[in-house]
Amino acid sequence: xxxxxxxxxxxxxxxxxxxxxxxxxxxxxxxxxxxxxxxxxxxxxxxxxxxxxxxxxxxxxxxxxxxxxxxxxxxxxxxxxxxxxxxxxxxxxxxxxxxxxxxxxxxxxxxxxxxxxxxxxxxxxxxxxxxxxxxxxxxxxxxxxxxxxxxxxxxxxxxxxxxxxxxxxxxxxxxxxxxxxxxxxxxxxxxxxxxxxxxxxxxxxxxxxxxxxxxxxxxxxxxxxx
Numbered sequence: 001x002x003x004x005x006x007x008x009x010x011x012x013x014x015x016x017x018x019x020x021x022x023x024x025x026x027x028x029x030x031x032x033x034x035x036x037x038x039x040x041x042x043x044x045x046x047x048x049x050x051x052x053x054x055x056x057x058x059x060x061x062x063x064x065x066x067x068x069x070x071x072x073x074x075x076x077x078x079x080x081x082x083x084x085x086x087x088x089x090x091x092x093x094x095x096x097x098x099x100x101x102x103x104x105x106x107x108x109x110x111x112x113x114x115x116x117x118x119x120x121x122x123x124x125x126x127x128x129x130x131x132x133x134x135x136x137x138x139x140x141x142x143x144x145x146x147x148x149x150x151x152x153x154x155x156x157x158x159x160x161x162x163x164x165x166x167x168x169x170x171x172x173x174x175x176x177x178x179x180x181x182x183x184x185x186x187x188x189x190x191x192x193x194x195x196x197x198x199x200x201x202x203x204x205x206x207x208x209x210x211x212x213x214x215x216x217x218x219x220x221x222x223x224x225x226x
Contacts, residue, residue, distance in 0.1 A: 011052060026195060046130070057154060062074050062075075100138040102136065150182075169217045
């Protein structure tokens with residue numbers, strides 16, 4: 001950020017401490033990179049906006065419905081590293097700027113979690129955590145990549161912690177992990193939902209008691225692509 005940086009809000013202090021070195025795991029169920037493997041690098045941005053937990057929101061985006069990979073699914077801003085990127089933080093911020101118009105200089109980078117292995121795609125994903133005091137007005141810069149941008153509230157009705165939106169996703173009866181059935185047909189599941197769930201736990205966000213209902217992932221959100 002330009003000028004004096006605002007103080008990190010209390011609910012993100014633990015996340016900042018955990019991610020300062022970049023070697024902390026995001027969540028045990030998510031796989032770490034195996035030994036003797038040379039995958040392509042990528043990074044995603046977990047961008048939190050707000051001064052306290054009650055007003056906090058998380059940036060998500062709906063992937064374009066014409067993309068070759070995972071069209072129509074909800075994801076975090078991010079993508080593959082480019083040769084000009086000095087590190088994974090730069091990759092996450094560059095991709096977020098290209099996809100949503102986010103100003104990298106407006107983001108307070110808190111740190112990053114250890115890379116997560118995705119052997120089936122031959123790359124690793126490093127989750128980078130950033131914070132902005134207020135949610136900026138963002139947009140889908142390239143409709144061929146992003147259908148829409150969404151700020152998902154952390155607390156309150158229709159939020160990521162509201163019992164009414166929490167789910168366990170199923171694909172043909174097989175569990176895929178946590179899912180969020182957000183307003184506006186924003187069904188978040190799979191890898192993205194696991195990262196969101198782990199971030200909420202790291203922030204100390206209230207987790208609803210009881211087992212969420214098990215539901216099939218909507219067909220619109222489960223397409224593999226062309």
